[in-house]
Structure formats: C-alpha cells, structure tokens
Amino acid sequence: MPPSLIIRAAPVLLLLALLGVWHLACTALAIPDFLLPSPMAVWHAGVDAFDPIMMHAQQTLLTTLGGFALAVIVGLLLGIAVGISPLIYRACYPLMVGFNSIPKVAFVPVLVVWFGIGTIPAIITAFLISFFPIVVNVATGLSTLEPELEDVLRSLGASRFDILRKVAIPRALPYFFASLKVSITLAFVGSVIAETVASNLGIGYLMMSASSTMNMALVFAGLAVIGAMGVVMYAFFSQAEQHFTAWAHRGTHAP
C-alpha cells in the first residue's frame, strides 16, 4: 500500500482496530450487554432501528447546528470584544470562565419552564455550552497579533475596524478554526444533554428511552450516530480550514 493511501485509510483502520479491541474486551472479559454492549450488538441495534434513529438524528443535527451557529456568531463577537478591549477582557473573562465551569444541564429545567420542552431549550443549551471556546481562542488570536503587522495598517490611517478585518481576524483564523473543532463537539453534547432532559425527539431522547428499558445496544448506537455526525461536521470545517489558513500551515506541507 503506498504511503499516501495508508494515510488516507488511517482513520478507518484505527477505527476498525478500536472496534476489534472493544469486541475482544467484551467477549474475553465477558462484559454483560447491559453494561457495555459489543460492537456487533450495537451494529444490529442500529440497523434494526435505522429509521427512528435517522429521524432522531436529524432533529439533533438541526438543533446542534442552530445552537452552534449562534455560538459562532456570539463567540466571534464576544471574542473580538474581549480580544481588543482590555476593559472588556478584565470585566467579562472571569465571569465567562465562572459561568462555563457550571454544568449547563442545570439550566435546562429553567429553560423548559420558559420555552417548553423541545427544540428551543436544546438549541440554547448547545449554544451556551459551545460559545466559550470560540471566545477564548478568538480573543487569544487577536491579542497575540504581531504589532508589526498591525502597524502596516495603522500607518495607513486604518480604523480599528479595518485593522480587525484586514489583519487581526485573518491572523486569528487558525485559532478560530481550532476552536470550531472543539465547539462543534460541545454543541452536540449540549443538544443531546438537553434532549435527555427535555424533549420528545432527538438522539438524547432516544438514548434515555433506550436506557430506561435497558437497551444499552441502542444507547450506544445513538452515541455512535452522534460521533459520526461530529466527524462529518469536523471534515467540513477541516476543508474550510485548509482553504482559509493554508498560509499558516505552510510548514506542514514542506517536502
């Protein structure tokens, strides 16, 4: 197999290897199904319940993307504010850190009372859980901008907004994309958690429903579907990252 093919097939091979280990562990240690079902059991559960899983997955994907889109917008704006203003930095950062140390699941009941159960609490939870990494990384990216590059624009009499748009943000893009990868995974976690607490629909609901009837194979099938959706979203951002930040990764492609 040529090296480039190995590299391409690597994630699949690793996945298969991990599934193999999992399978062996389940059979060798005789781990009961209700604790950790074997990959085969998960696969069968997933195939059997394919249609409902897809329906729930669609709901989860949509709420996740909704919350994530909010998180990107708010995260970018807050990150910019924190990154360029020492006052906002000092004022907001500690509070945001404090807020983010709190499990968001604690707020879901409050959200339910205000918005009813269903999509909206899930979107809000996904948003609340996933905006912070974006804020932190964007702020860090902006505040580590080399003053020399900033001076190029400043000498032209550029406004702060121009500097932001033409230098600071492009320079911070690698930070931004790194945070997206973290953030999208958290958004999935957020919407699933909210669904487990307050929803009639979504993978979170499916998992709770399955776990309350001890159908652990179905629970893990749900987890696997979430993981797969996470990977797909990641692949998407990865493409965007390669397109927008090739200049920053130029060292990696050197022969």
Added chain:
Amino acid sequence: MPPSLIIRAAPVLLLLALLGVWHLACTALAIPDFLLPSPMAVWHAGVDAFDPIMMHAQQTLLTTLGGFALAVIVGLLLGIAVGISPLIYRACYPLMVGFNSIPKVAFVPVLVVWFGIGTIPAIITAFLISFFPIVVNVATGLSTLEPELEDVLRSLGASRFDILRKVAIPRALPYFFASLKVSITLAFVGSVIAETVASNLGIGYLMMSASSTMNMALVFAGLAVIGAMGVVMYAFFSQAEQHFTAWAHRGTHAP
C-alpha cells in the same frame, strides 16, 4: 476613579451589575423561588450551609484538579503527536472528534461499575471531557509554526525533539494557555456531572440533594461555588500565561 482602577474593579462591578439585573428580574417578574431563586436567597442559602458546601467543594476541587492534570498531560502528548505527525493527525483526529461529540455522562455508569462509586469515576470523567481542547490547540499551535523559525534549529542539526522543545512548543504556548482556560471549565463540568450520577460527596451530590428537596437556592449556591472555583483557577493560569507568553502579547501592552 482612575482608569486603571476601573479596569481592576471591572469584573466585580460587572458581577454586581449582573446580580442586580438578576435580582430585579426575580422581583419584577415575580419569578418563583423554586424556579430561579433570587441572589439574596442564594446568598443566604450559601451562608447557612457554608460548612457542608466547603466540604463538598473541596472534594470537587480535588477531583477536578486530578482529572485536569491528567488532561493536561495526555492532551499535551496527544497534541504534540497529532501536531507533528500527519499520519497520527489523519488517523486520530476524526475519532477524537467523534468521541468528544458524545456526552461523557453516558460513560459514567460504566466507569462506576468498573471503579466503584466515588472519586475515580469523577476524575476520569473530568479527564475525558477536558483533554480534547488541549489536543486541538496544541496541535494547531505546532502545525502553524513558521518554517523560518524551524529552519533556525534545523540548520544546527537539531533533532525533532530539540525542535519541539526549543521552538515549536514555546511558539505554541499561547494556543496551549487558551486551551487551558476552556479545559479547566470543562473539567469542573465533568467532575460535577459524574458526582450527580453516582457519589455521596461533592458539589454535584450537593446539588442533586438540594434539588431533590426543592431547595433551589442551595442548588444555585452550589453552582456559584463551582463558578468561583473556576474563576480562581482561571486567575492562576492567567498569571502563568502572562509570565510565559508576554512576548506574544507584546502588542497589547503598547501605549
């Protein structure tokens, strides 16, 4: 008030302002206590239960720090591996993203069965939830290293490890510290969530116990304590960051 003092007092002022808004909202909208207790109620609950809260907080802090320490070590190592090896990057990244899209709370029961109820599952949960941001940021920091700086060391015949130690890692430090801020908050979330699932100790237990007796004020006091611990940890890393990455933030301090 001189500007520097305003900046110093900013977080406190903002906190007070937010508490004021919260208080007003509670009284003006007549939000019942069982839904969202007023700040005064939370304060009283916190003062009344000061000793037990401190005891539980100590437990949570220790498990969190344990999990976080693990996350830093593993995150750094994995991040370095992903950042310098295209093969590992291709193989591991998608799987890690998939794994991190899954709510970790789903694994707690399995952990409890293997490790018993108590501190270890909480530490592991805190670890599992918080290592990923470190991996992503360290990997991004390493792979965006300017090849020109790398060449300085390469021309001296430095080994890959030397290059890592002398150039790549110092250059990636701003990324690393940004991820620590995200990661410590997630570690708190992880340990608290694990405590709510299975524990007789910790803020997570306290919150479950308080919410089971509808003592929402105490629940929020618990949340506040977690938030406060998060802020303290943040302040700590912030100091370290200022010390280690002043060179990268040199633009921010310009007059």
Added chain:
Amino acid sequence: APADKVRFTLDWRIEGPAAPFLLARDKGYFAEEGLDVSIDVGTGSAGAVTRVASGAYDIGFADFNALIEYEAKTPGSRVQGVYMVYNTTPAAVISLKKTAINRPADLAGKTLAAPIFDAGRKGWPAFAKSNQLAPNAVTWQTVEPALRETLLARGDVDAITGFSFTSVLNLESRGVKPDEIRVMPYATHGVEAYGNTLIASSALIRDKPKVVAGFVRAFNRALKETLANPEAAVTHVKRQDPLINEALELRRLKLALAACVVTPETRSAGLGAVNPERMRRAIEETSTAYGLSSTPAAEVLYTSAFLPPKPVRMIK
C-alpha cells in the same frame, strides 16, 4: 368551538404506564371533550409539579408526595391533585433472595442504593417507622436511577429502593431471574402514602374547570379501557415511540396496574377517589418522613370535584 389547547406533562418517559394518556389522545377521547392535548415526557415527579406550578404546563402526572413536599415548601396552592391514579405508592425495597433480607428488620445495617430524589428513599422514614426500624438503620448510596439495579445485581449493595415495576424489570434485564428477587412494597408494609395523581394548575381549575373535568373524564374512560385490555393499550405506547420493547412495556403496565391501580380501596370506592381519613394520615406521614416544616391541608392538595360519577369509575 375550537378545541382548548392543553399542555400535559408526564412524570417520566414514554413507558407502559403512560398508555392511558396516549390511548385517550389517539382514540380521540380528549377531542370528544373538546380538548387538544399535547403530551410531553418528564424527568421526574418533582419536575412535573414544578412545570405545572409555573404555568408552563396545564395538567400533569406526578407523585402525590412530591405535591405534598412542593406545597409545604412553597405554600400558595398553585397545583392540585384531581384524580388519584395510583391508589398506593409503587415504592418498594428490592433485594436479592441470596442476601437473605426476608423481613424489613433484616435491613438494619445494610447498604441501600437509590437516587437522592427517589420516592422510596425519601419515604424511607415512614417505612422504617412502620416496621420498627431506626431511620438511620441503613446506609445510603446515592446513584443515578439506571445504575441502582446494576449495583444490586453485581452485589455492590444489599438492596435498593425504587418503583417495584421498574426495578424488577430492570433487574431481569440484567440477568436476574424473577424468582431470585424479593420485593417489599411500601404499601403492604404499613405505608399509607398515595401514589401518582393527575395534577392541574390552580389557574386552570379556576378559569376553565370544564377543561379539567373533560380531561379527567376522558382519562377515566381510557384507564378503564386499559385495565380491560392492556395488550391493546400498549400498542399506543409503541405507536408514540417505535423504539420501545412492546412486550416489556406490557409487563410494566400490567405490574403497575396490579400493584397500584387495582386495590381493595379502588374496588370499593372506584378509580381516582381518595379516602379523606387515609389522605389526612398519608399527608401527615409523608410530612414527617420528608422532614417538612409544615403539613399542608388535604383540601389544598386534592379536590374530588372533578371526578366523574362513581358508577363510571367502578371496576370489577
């Protein structure tokens, strides 16, 4: 006239015992009463009470003891029970026969696992009192609901508290044979507490009593139909959530009906009714067990005003 919209919350997920609600909706019993009912899942009785009390939902299904606690903690009578569905509490102490816990007295010194909000755990002092045990005779291990049966099956704890029908089925799915399980229901061990009731918000009772009465009427009809033919009723559960295991939910439904709905008291007084004397004692008992600072009056907590006429509620 356009149908009245009613937001209804279950106490828990879509499981067998939710059958009457789903049946009433699917067969149009609610619609016949001029109601458009939406049914949402819940996260526990306390949550259901809070949801109805806060006005987010109109009618709910929740443990009567949660209602007592809520009223004691936040007096103001925002919620009232209108139809006692479970005549007895489903709470029970469950153990494995091999641990030789044959009588409540054998529990002394043992470790019990349960979530901290579990009705059985909160009601434990009442159980202990009725069975001459000290309230602190056992050690509690706090776990998430789904984990307690696992711990019991593995022998990590000696017993658990939980709803009998749920815990028994969960234990079976963990490979425990039915004849290895010993169940000590609170109801047969001297605890008088009631179980789940329909609750309605006071605002709804005040402003639209017809809606409440209609809901109760439709529900009563569905409950009787469910009692008569659980197999048919459970298909509505399956229709709502195709992922459930129909056979399992049927067993759960039958167990619930047998343990909590069909009791000597309901046979004589009809479904949904309460005995004022027992109710007073039950409230007293729960207040003491939960350590509540006040004991709400029965009239505040429950009203029989919406019950359909007795003949309609009678069962064989």
Added chain:
Amino acid sequence: MAFVQFENVSLAYQPGGQTAIENVSFKVDENAFVAVVGPSGCGKSTLMKLVSGLKPASEGYVYVGNREVTGPLGIVGMAFQQANLLPWRTTLQNVMLPLEIVEPFRSQQKRQRCEHEAMARALLAKVGLAGCEDKFPWELSGGMQQRASICRALIHKPRLLMLDEPFGALDAFTREELWCLMRDLWQSEPFTAILVTHDLREAVFLADRVIVMSPKPGRIIDDRLVDLPRPRPLELCYSEAFAEHVHALRCQIGHARQS
C-alpha cells in the same frame, strides 16, 4: 509652517526608561526629499514611527501638515525596515492593501477594481516583479519582498512617503534602477519623502537634505543641504561634488559613532 515639524521630541519605549531619541527638532518642507542617516541603532526607525504617528512622543511635539500628530495619519505611505507583508495575501493583494483603506480609492474599490489591479501590476512590473503577482510573500526572495513592500508604500500616491532602508536587500543594479524610479516619480508628481538609509550615495543622489543622527541617545548632529542640480542623472554619482557630499557625510557618521 513646515509640512513635518519636530519640536524637542524625545521618545522612551519604556515609560521612564532609556530614551531612543532625545530632544530632536527639525523641519521638512512640503514636497522636500529628506534623507536620514546614522549608525545602526541610533533611532532612525524610531523617528519614522514618530512622524507617521505610530508612536506618540514621550516629550515634545510632532506636527504634520500643521496639525499635531496624535495618532496615525491617513496620508502616509510607509515601507518598513522589515517587509511586513501579510502572509495570507498574495503579492498583488498585499500591494493593493492601501487601496482598500485609503480614500478616495476605498470608495472606488467596487467600481474600479480592474483599474486598481492594473495600477498594482504596473507598479510591480516597474520594480521587476512581473510574474510574481500571485506568489505568496514567503515564496519571494528577500529582495523581492522588499520591493513588494516599496510598491505597497507607493500605490496610493501618498502625500508623505516614508522609506525605512528600502533598498538594503538589493543588488547595486536593481538598487540604482529603483533610485531612478523614485527620482522620476518624485519629479513628475512631487510629494514629501523621508528616506532612511545606510547608503550615503543613495542619500545624496535622492535627497535635498540629509539629516545625520548620532546614537545613544539619538540626536541630530548635522543637517546637510545637498545642492546638486535636478534632474539628476545617474552619472552624477561619479561627479566631484557628489563625492564631496558623500565624503563629508561619511566623516560625520564616523564622528558620531566615536562620541
């Protein structure tokens, strides 16, 4: 009042620390071409930052166009000592950056995109970078980067052009070509120019006046009028008068370094 005027200007990078330049006063008339020379580290780049408003003076006053300088002005074109090209933009995009910022080009941007691009391409061709428009900065040699950065300083026809050792990385021929380019640009449409250089021949060839600085702390020790006739052909460099100017400046700097 002169176009650029320094009154007893001092600057310390750290507040209260060592002064990089101290008590500097001088004037530059509108459309004058002034060169600044002096030993390495004497504060020439610092002076440039003060004129362009990138750094505020610690003491004294800086005026440009009759206004006190309190922040960056919009009328400056500056080629920094390090090329400072933005790595995420191609050479062409880097050169066109000022057109996206400075009026009136900024408002014309949408309509006249093609004209702007043609301008930038023409300028790049003039400095010998035809064919490199779509390369990224890190794909250019050192001297090519420097030339791109000169184009970026010129593209928007600034009223005040600041060049900080712009030809340092170029060979003698390219350098002389660019001297002629600067000379012609200035002659056809005069602007005010301040040029920092270590090449005294460059200073004398291009400038009307040469300011000599001494280090530690940076001060002005000489301000020399270069009264050679214009237009100046390249052959002028071999003339007696030219050599005399260069020699005199050389002595001054030698002197400055000793002190």
Added chain:
Amino acid sequence: MAFVQFENVSLAYQPGGQTAIENVSFKVDENAFVAVVGPSGCGKSTLMKLVSGLKPASEGYVYVGNREVTGPLGIVGMAFQQANLLPWRTTLQNVMLPLEIVEPFRSQQKRQRCEHEAMARALLAKVGLAGCEDKFPWELSGGMQQRASICRALIHKPRLLMLDEPFGALDAFTREELWCLMRDLWQSEPFTAILVTHDLREAVFLADRVIVMSPKPGRIIDDRLVDLPRPRPLELCYSEAFAEHVHALRCQIGHARQS
C-alpha cells in the same frame, strides 16, 4: 574531494514547477572563504539552503565533507537573510541557542553555563551589542537584530559558516568593523565560509573566490579568484587591484541582469 561540492544541482520549490536554481556545479575547498553575488532573486538564498541541507536538491547531488547531504548537518552556522530571532528569548538566550543544540557544548551545558554565557556576552560586545543582552528581539533595531543573528551563527565555532547578506542593514562603519571581525576570526582559526552579499567590496575584501550568479533560472556565470594578499588591511579597499576586482564583478552582474 572538496569540502562542499555541487554536481548539476537543480531545485524547484514546487515539484515540477519553475526551477529556482538550475544545473549548478561548483566546489569549495576546506577552509576557503567564498562569496556569492548576483541580482536579487537569482537563487543565492536557495543555494545556502541546499548547502546546509534545509532543502533537498530536486536533481543532482550536494556533498559536504565527503558525504551526500540528505538533511541538515550539525556542523553549520547560519545567519539567515531575515534575522529570525526567537521572540520568546532574550538576545543573549538567542545567541546561546546553538550551544544548547550542538555538541560538544550541549553536553557541557550544565557544568559550563557561566563560561558559555561569558562567550556569548563577549561576542555580543564585539558586534557592538553590549548592554542589549537582556532585551528581547523586538526591542532591537533592524541592524541590531542582524548583528545578534550573526553572533548566533558564530557562537559555536562552526566548521562551515553560512552568511546570507549578514551586513545589509548596517551602516558603513559598523559594517567595516564586522568585516574585520570576520577576517580576524577566519585568520586565527580557519573555517569554511560562504557569504552571500550585494556589496561587491565586501565580497572582494573577505573572499578568496567570488561566485557570480544570473537569475531566471539561477546559474553560475562566473567564478572569480580574488588573489589579493592576506592579511588584508582595510586600506586595501582603496587599492587599484581591489577596485579592478570590484569593477569586473560589477560588469558581470550588470551583464547577468540583462540576459
């Protein structure tokens, strides 16, 4: 066999793309001092990267010390065209970097920390940077950064010294001082040196041989022996023979640019 040897070496930065240098062959004897001159963008820096092993040749072979170069060697000291100082290290720490990497200094590091530091401080003082040891690179002027980077190339006494336009940002006096420094270092403990420069006088003053390159693609068009006697005093620059060499090289480069 010579110490450095190129055999028909070509390099294209993009595989299959334009070649930056093409079919270059030359030899450098051990302890020779060779200068490389040529117009901007002709591939001088590329040549340096090939010698030091930072880039592999697309075609042909590069040998250093009788071995084919397959990757960076440990025996090189290199001053890059851009100073490339690490921004998180002070000037002193930057200069001491090679001592932390290259043997035998690396193993002595713990025991001889003080000696190493003294070495670095002495070297910094020689290039006129005494007092700047604890400044960070961005607090240095362009010329000062360049001098610090020269120190970094020299500190570990490399067998092969590569200097890529090391004195471009310096004034004439500092530059001449450093010429003399280089000359003396080389005379007292000979090493092999390759110097890229645009200053033909610098090339003639320091080198035994001057290689002239032409651009697009980079080729060697002349290899000139500088047979001026050693030791060479600075006054040599005003001699007839010196001027002749410089003039000849100038013509060569002028020629190279036209073609």
